[in-house]
Amino acid sequence: MLEVRALCKSFGGVRAARDVSLTVPEGGIVSLIGPNGAGKTTVFSLVTGFHKPDSGSVAFRGEDITGFAPEAIARRGLVRTFQIVQPFAGQSVRENIAVGAHLHIASRREALARAGEVARMVGLADRLDMPAGALTVAGRKRLEVARALATGPKLVLFDEVLAGLNPSEIRDVIPIIRAIRETGVTILLIEHVMQAVMSLSEYTWVLNQGELIAEGKPRDVVADRQVIEAYLGKGMAERIARREAADA
Amino acid sequence: MTAMRSLLILLAIFLLIGVAPFAIGSDFWLNVVIMTLYAALLGQAWNILGGYGGQFSFGHAAFFGTGAYAVAVLQVQLGVNPWVGMALGGALAAAVAAFIGFCTFRYGLRGSYFALVTLAFAEVLRILSNSVDFTGAGVGLLIPLARGMENFQFATRAGYFWVVWALTLAAFLTVWWIGNSRFGAQLTAVRDNEDAARALGVDAFRVKMGAIVLSGFFSGLAGVFYAQYFLYLDPAIAYGPEISVTSLLVPIIGGMGTLFGPLLGAVGVHAISEGTRTFVGEAPGISLALYGAVLVAMVLFMPRGLAGLLARAPRKAHADEAAAAPATRAEAGRAEASGHA
Numbered sequence: 001m002l003e004v005r006a007l008c009k010s011f012g013g014v015r016a017a018r019d020v021s022l023t024v025p026e027g028g029i030v031s032l033i034g035p036n037g038a039g040k041t042t043v044f045s046l047v048t049g050f051h052k053p054d055s056g057s058v059a060f061r062g063e064d065i066t067g068f069a070p071e072a073i074a075r076r077g078l079v080r081t082f083q084i085v086q087p088f089a090g091q092s093v094r095e096n097i098a099v100g101a102h103l104h105i106a107s108r109r110e111a112l113a114r115a116g117e118v119a120r121m122v123g124l125a126d127r128l129d130m131p132a133g134a135l136t137v138a139g140r141k142r143l144e145v146a147r148a149l150a151t152g153p154k155l156v157l158f159d160e161v162l163a164g165l166n167p168s169e170i171r172d173v174i175p176i177i178r179a180i181r182e183t184g185v186t187i188l189l190i191e192h193v194m195q196a197v198m199s200l201s202e203y204t205w206v207l208n209q210g211e212l213i214a215e216g217k218p219r220d221v222v223a224d225r226q227v228i229e230a231y232l233g234k235g236m237a238e239r240i241a242r243r244e245a246a247d248a
Numbered sequence: 249m250t251a252m253r254s255l256l257i258l259l260a261i262f263l264l265i266g267v268a269p270f271a272i273g274s275d276f277w278l279n280v281v282i283m284t285l286y287a288a289l290l291g292q293a294w295n296i297l298g299g300y301g302g303q304f305s306f307g308h309a310a311f312f313g314t315g316a317y318a319v320a321v322l323q324v325q326l327g328v329n330p331w332v333g334m335a336l337g338g339a340l341a342a343a344v345a346a347f348i349g350f351c352t353f354r355y356g357l358r359g360s361y362f363a364l365v366t367l368a369f370a371e372v373l374r375i376l377s378n379s380v381d382f383t384g385a386g387v388g389l390l391i392p393l394a395r396g397m398e399n400f401q402f403a404t405r406a407g408y409f410w411v412v413w414a415l416t417l418a419a420f421l422t423v424w425w426i427g428n429s430r431f432g433a434q435l436t437a438v439r440d441n442e443d444a445a446r447a448l449g450v451d452a453f454r455v456k457m458g459a460i461v462l463s464g465f466f467s468g469l470a471g472v473f474y475a476q477y478f479l480y481l482d483p484a485i486a487y488g489p490e491i492s493v494t495s496l497l498v499p500i501i502g503g504m505g506t507l508f509g510p511l512l513g514a515v516g517v518h519a520i521s522e523g524t525r526t527f528v529g530e531a532p533g534i535s536l537a538l539y540g541a542v543l544v545a546m547v548l549f550m551p552r553g554l555a556g557l558l559a560r561a562p563r564k565a566h567a568d569e570a571a572a573a574p575a576t577r578a579e580a581g582r583a584e585a586s587g588h589a
Binding site (some may be wrong): 048050069070071074075079080081082085087088090095098099100102103104105107108111113147148150151197 | 251428429430433434437440441443446447448449450451453529546559
């Protein structure tokens with residue numbers, strides 16, 4: 001469904017993405033993980049047109065969309081959310097979601113009705129008339145999800161929709177993400193909350209310093225020596241292995 | 249406020265204003281009503297781009313002056329009927345707006361950069377109109393007197409009243425439509441967060457272009473009306489800063505991004521200028537200085553304008569209720585506790 005080939009991007013001297021290639025199949029939940037500053041959000045921005053890649057290509061449903069404007073990419077059914085939530089603060093929750101719904105619905109009345117339906121799906125139905133700026137962090141994360149969903153996407157890129165939530169809020173949101181997949185939407189997650197990555201995603205890529213260092217089933221990936229070192233530092237994989245051997 | 253209700257209120261207000269020429273005998277007061285409507289038209293034009301679109305223009309005189317000069321030049325130099333001139337004036341002003349919009353939005357100019365570019369365009373047009381012959385250069389253009397409805401020149405003020413009433417109503421209906429349409433939803437989304445809007449598939453460039461063209465069109469029509477009402481134009485009137493300032497002052501005082509804000513603001517601005525004339529006299533520049541002070545005060549203390557003042561009253565009542573509810577529950581709990589004791 002999404003085919004990313006040899007994507008490269010530098011900001012000044014920083015090489016934020018080096019030769020990143022990945023293929024997202026249709027109809028599942030997959031994830032992109034990695035330590036802070038690994039370049040995950042940069043990859044999202046490159047795929048969705050917010051940054052232009054220095055080299056490499058992005059194809060969505062067989063069409064080359066490299067360098068397209070964000071709105072042109074969204075119109076084709078590939079939509080992202082933002083890690084730092086970006087509500088239209090002065091507008092109500094319903095109006096916020098309706099902006100997404102308007103992508104394919106011209107009528108104001110229908111878009112507002114659609115916004116109500118989507119809000120019910122993400123658990124915002126009781127806060128429809130609240131100004132978006134008055135929502136809690138958890139509420140704003142749900143709003144990000146709802147707006148993206150209201151556009152009727154085929155593939156959504158969720159950028160850390162669980163970050164900043166407490167464990168009980170995370171437990172509430174995980175079934176929502178599953179329910180979204182059940183409606184036929186393919187999902188690519190960036191996530192720090194490993195609990196979510198392990199329970200939600202079927203396949204994962206690990207990014208470190210702009211480079212993919214591992215990929216596979218989440219359970220296998222977290223045991224990968226390079227991945228452990230990327231997160232915890234050089235030599236950690238050996239020390240953990242030694243300690244485990246000693247314990248045994 | 250639901251869409252239908254705000255439309256009904258809008259129509260009721262304009263019907264009420266429509267009584268003015270029958271109820272007001274004095275030319276002086278009818279002139280005050282006409283100039284208030286004209287200010288509301290200018291302000292509503294700016295409100296489309298500035299209030300709903302978040303693109304603050306300091307140079308709406310560029311559109312106003314283009315409309316005004318279009319009708320005057322076509323009439324004086326080419327003998328074109330002013331009603332035809334009105335249509336052409338609106339269209340030319342919209343074209344100028346499209347040009348400025350293309351130059352600025354294409355390259356992503358926002359905020360103060362956009363404001364400065366619009367100001368610069370208005371100044372360039374002022375200097376140009378000051379130096380070419382067909383605009384009458386610095387001397388200005390006098391539209392020859394030829395009373396008659398077909399010439400857009402009326403024997404009584406009531407005729408001018410109906411023209412400005414209709415133009416202003418058209419502008420307000422357009423803004424009502426913006427507030428209840430996909431275009432408006434996308435425009436306010438771009439105003440509040442352009443990146444988030446684009447991520448949801450909103451073509452920010454196209455939406456902003458739509459806003460500046462509509463804004464320029466109505467501003468141009470205000471210019472056409474001005475030219476026909478006073479039958480005289482010079483570069484300082486048409487492209488000078490006074491028009492640009494009035495255009496933004498009216499909606500900022502009244503409430504940016506609201507349907508009724510420009511009407512409230514027009515009344516407010518007239519109250520200020522008439523008030524200074526009465527109490528201070530005709531000291532030159534005093535009203536501009538006062539406008540400046542009011543503008544600073546509004547932005548600091550009342551960013552939502554007079555309309556925000558009206559809207560805040562009921563909302564506050566709700567907040568009080570919400571705050572009161574747990575308090576009563578707590579009191580009830582305390583009463584119960586003391587009962588047990």
